Amino acid sequence: MEMNTLTQKTSLRLGEFDIIAAYFKDLTDQDGVALGIGDDAAIIDLSLQSKIQLVVASDTLVDGVHFPSDASAYQIAQRALCVNLSDMAAMAATPRWFTLALTLPKEKANRQWLKDFSMGLAEVALEYNCALIGGDTTAGPLSITITMLGEVPVGAGLARSGATAGDGVYVTGFLGDGAAGLLAITKVDSFRNKPKIISERLLSLFYKPLPQIITALKIRHLASACIDISDGLVADLGHICRSSGVAASVDTAMLPIHPDLRENFQDQCHGWALFGGDDYQLCFTVPPADLSIIDDWIYQGELDATRIGVIVSSSDNNPAVLIDGFKSLERLRGFDHFIP
Amino acid sequence: MEMNTLTQKTSLRLGEFDIIAAYFKDLTDQDGVALGIGDDAAIIDLSLQSKIQLVVASDTLVDGVHFPSDASAYQIAQRALCVNLSDMAAMAATPRWFTLALTLPKEKANRQWLKDFSMGLAEVALEYNCALIGGDTTAGPLSITITMLGEVPVGAGLARSGATAGDGVYVTGFLGDGAAGLLAITKVDSFRNKPKIISERLLSLFYKPLPQIITALKIRHLASACIDISDGLVADLGHICRSSGVAASVDTAMLPIHPDLRENFQDQCHGWALFGGDDYQLCFTVPPADLSIIDDWIYQGELDATRIGVIVSSSDNNPAVLIDGFKSLERLRGFDHFIP
16 A cells, blocks of 8 residues: 555645636636636636537646656646647637646646746637636646536537538648657657758647637538547547448548648658547538538638548448548558558 | 657547446436537536526545555545535535546556446435536546536625624534544554444545535525635635635634544544544534524534634734634644644
């Protein structure tokens, strides 16, 4: 029985959460917060005049698992909040409030670390207009759990389950940057002969993915299903398929891959785009009648998205996601440069 | 840079959260849950007909810090949920929904552990009528963060800040059991010559504290301030005092201490009741006009609470909490048998 650290006084000094709180009381909009940080719980006023539903998601980031141990407090905070905001985008919800549960080893529980962490968090919170309403700081191995609360008009939330055969399949932004960013962190040598700006862009995206809130709100009334790509396109589109009882066919020639990756990692980039994770782009489906609206927005530059495939009917023998007409596992063998 | 475990596939197998989900879909009331476990976020229907505010709290429990490493999955789950429910009691809120962020080392990520954990969680959720709506399972050092959502009628929530001079100070149940329970875990020898039933009661309370929801709802319209006792009476009543700009005077002769502790730990029990933590009882204040109602309820056996002191006006020289008229630090010296 390991009991060395089991004590009654398990919270860090009160003052340490106060540092975090201090950055939020002035910086971020506390609209709707009737009672904020500093009590046993927060109290929120709901906008009862408009009919809304509450959207709730929790995500944990663990040291050495979701970020490298030498990541800065500022970087960790930004990634933690962005990853949680991405869940709001996946539901087409407007992020409003969040709680922070920060578990921190004693050696990091100093003013500078907490100040850097708070700054990173506050910048993202300000950018996405959501307010820290409370939380918990605890001594222990470094991990961060954020619970994000958002709002959608009743019935407007996008679940994974609405896709039907014939719907177009779209993704936002570029795919594969998440996997390449992880490589830039774990295998620095792979980037030795590449221009420095390539790994800089990837590292910046790794620590601050760009939650697709604005895009999600724009396509909300047209899309039939939506998910954010955290486990990889094939895995996440597979979630839409299983939830919707359909299959999907993806055309690899259409995958949006950044020129940096196409030029420098031509053998790996398609594998990353299909099977890599951590992109935090959206994958969404649109019924046939509305495809032209979406395609027109894309053409006009009003929407940063790409049509990559189509939803097809599912049979028991069918895998969830077909890639260029092949079962995805067979196709995976074609991307053997992919580093899992 | 410790990078061994940094990978893209950081979630445990999907099936493992499904085990947890399976225990909740049938067991607990999913009232108000428009979209539950299995999407990127949960969607909640708010009861718009009655004017309510949302109450939100997050609490983390870490292995070896908040529970001993040999605690069972069932015990850990019960303690985690009860501690979070206690925050709802502290606000006089009705618990409704919660998310679970479970970080679990690979060696514990097996069906039996998850089944035991789910059972413990489901039993408490059923008892307190709240529903698991989503969460995250991650590989890493064992810790549990629960975010609890509750409801209060607009303005009915009890903050720490409402106490004024002349208010009576009450606590529910018994004090000191939390500190004694911790001793029963960490220093088994202290209980060697005592009847076994004593440590059994304390261990049972340690792993399943009794969130005072019903009491909180009963006193909600009368109390001026409320907190749950997690850091110890003096510390937590001190929070009420600082938030309210008042001081408090406590009479140790009035402290409710279980006969087991009075008889077997007569030297330590008052120290535990004052300075120990983990009791998860409520400390609340009541204006003079309503004291007779509360005292009558107590007399009639309708309310399990004890009046232990009075709120007094604060001066700069005043400590927040006076114990038998003494400053609490002086008084602490009188309880030198107290094991911190």
